[in-house]
Amino acid sequence: MTSVRPHRALITRAAADLLETLQARHGALMFHQSGGCCDGSSPMCYPDGDFIVGDRDVLLAVLDVGEPGVPVWISGPQFDTWKHTQLVIDVVPGRGGGFSLEAPEGKRFLSRGRAFTAEENAALAGDPPLTGARYEAGERPQPHGTHVVAETGRVESDACPLPGRAAPVEG
Template identity: 80%
Template sequence: MTQAAADLLTKLQGRHGALMFHQSGGCCDGSSPMCYPDGDFIVGDRDVLLAVLDVGDDGVPIWISGPQFDTWKHTQLVIDVVPGRGGGFSLEAPEGMRFLSRGRAFTDAENAALDRDPPLTGARYAEGDRPGQRAPVVAEAQDACPIPGRRAARVQG
């Protein structure tokens, strides 16, 4: 998550309490990350937890459907924010901003790491499993998804 997106998310947490994301599968608002009050979107047993963002006391989980994860699993996603209005389902819509996903393809080493340590499913999460760490906040999307051949900036935290 970029710092600008984290700042907006913190503002939304102050207004709505605990939050969650679900990476949309293309209905209504394309493939935007949709922000909801935690629990307002029912997570299914096959949904996949991409990460828990390091924002707020409890963090903010990001979910994606299992079939969509199979399509995107080779991609690092970074949630960013830009001016504009997306669909009316996500909490940032009244702010005149919209969350969006930026990404890059994983390296062979990152794909191998994912194969060794698959992400949590909704079923495992319901049983109490949690990820070992939170996803960091970065200054800009390119800091998490560097352009090949360029040095990434430091991670803020």
């Protein structure tokens, strides 16, 4: 049985809609998953290039939202801790981080996570993610399907359910 390599990062449709609004206003964008310093552990949205990506930072995905897509970065040490987890970028009402572009919108991006299955971890083991150094040298990830999911909890493989809400049962 051949396992399909899962995405390391996804985005909900609602978050992608907000991202498209921000792209229209600010141009190309990027995310960096914050490690908890100034704004907690939030996905921070910046104009592409405004956050300096380090050589050891890891590219989780290039979200297929707008052109040329939105890269999602995480620090190398933080990735080592969370490499078994799929990052799902969602949006909720509230004030975003002071440095993130959605702050004035009355909404904030939020990270949710889902632990990869043993089969998914095995599929990912043979496909190490790109580092900032390799990206700078011109390497790019191969696209393989959409990163946009309807909502968290829509189906088991999409993302984790919202707290207090059971995931729907298929069938």
